[in-house]
Structure formats: structure tokens, C-alpha cells
Amino acid sequence: MTKVPKYWNKAKKYLSKKDTILSNLIARYKSPSETILTTRKDIFYSLCKSIIGQQISVIAANSVFLKFKKKCKNKIKAKVVLKLTTAQLKSCGLSRQKISGIKNLSKQILNKSFNPKLISKMNDEQAILYLSNLKQIGRWSAEMILLFTYNRSDIWPIQDIGLLRAISKNYKKKYLPPDRFVKILQKRFSPYCSVATWYLWRSIDPEPIQY
Secondary structure, eight states: OOOSOTTHHHHHHHHHHHOHHHHHHHHHTOSTTOOTTOOOOOHHHHHHHHHHHTTSOHHHHHHHHHHHHHHTTTOOOHHHHHHSOHHHHHTTTOOHHHHHHHHHHHHHHHTTSSOGGGGGGSOHHHHHHHHHTSTTOOHHHHHHIIIIISOOSOOOOTTOHHHHHHHHHHTTOOSSOOHHHHHHHHHHHTTOHHHHHHHHHHTTOSSOOOO
16 A cells, blocks of 8 residues: 555645635544555456445445455456356356456456556546446446546546535535536536545545545
8 A cells, every 4th residue: 555645635725725615524534544545556456346346335345355355365466366267256256247347357457458557648538438448347437446546636436426425415415416516516626526525425434435
């Protein structure tokens, strides 16, 4: 894990001046645990975790991922995953669709048809589209990878239910909040939408979100 992104403190000051509600959230969640955007810098690990966690609860996802990690003997690497049989992966609680996604990802990493090194040279939208070409990875998953694995500063995941719930709660809007209002906030918080997203998440979840 690395330290909090370099832009974090600058972003807090910027956002506090831009928005009273966010200023209050930043003041409320001021603690040493504010290390959410630390990262493993291991995109294969993160993508596997993303695929495993889709369409199931956080508790269920953690349980399945721990079984998957154990099956990999704590070495979540493409070569290791490819050696596992479908039956072994299924025993972790993975569906055939997720097994297919993880196997395909492993092959693309090894044959270099997917090259994570290219992502650092792309802007956010280019990176989202590139990641979305992977099986089982959609826009939301790609945004989570950019936010947590690459620590991009300006990710505003408008498909994320937690973010939309937090906007509704803090800004006294009905759920779902109007698209127009969500876009106004995005413009207000840019270029630090990732930090704003994290504090809004914290307002509905007492534990810092990790990925």
C-alpha cells in the first residue's frame, strides 16, 4: 500500500471552499483512518476483485474473494489463476460467467493483448473505454479501478448507487437525485471529484471504503 495521494490535502482545501456541505463532511471525517485511496498498484488483483464482487453483497464478495485468494495460495497472478481448473474456481463460489471473465483476463495479461502500462498514458475517458473492453468489466468497474488502483483525482461514478444515495441524503434531494444536479456537483468538484466521492461515501458508511 502507498500513502494517501499527493493531491489529497490540496483537494480538501479546494472542496471546502467550493461547497459548504462537503466542507462539513471533510471536517467530520478527519482522522488517521483517512487513507482510503491507498493502493496496491496491482491491477490484476484489483480486476479479479472487481469481477468477483459484481452483483453480490460486500460480505458475500469478501467471503468468495478470500476463498479465491486461498486457492491461489495467496499469489493472485495470471499464471497461477490459469492453472486453476473451472471446478476449483467454482468451489470458491464463482459463477461460470465470473470464471470466464477471470480466465480471459489472465490470458490477456499474459499474451499482452491487455497492457496495463498503457493506462497511465491515457486520459480518464480513454482509460475507462480501454478497461471496458475486458470481459465482465463495465464502466462502473473501470471507474473504480481508476479511482482506487490508479488514484485518479477526478472520477465521478454516476452509476454508483452509494454515491447517488449520499447525494440524495446530504443535499436533501429525492432518490434518485436529478441528473442535472449531479452534473452541477461534478462541475463544482472537478478536478477533485474522486475526493468528493470518497467523503460522500463516508457519510453513509461509517467504515472507509476500500477496494
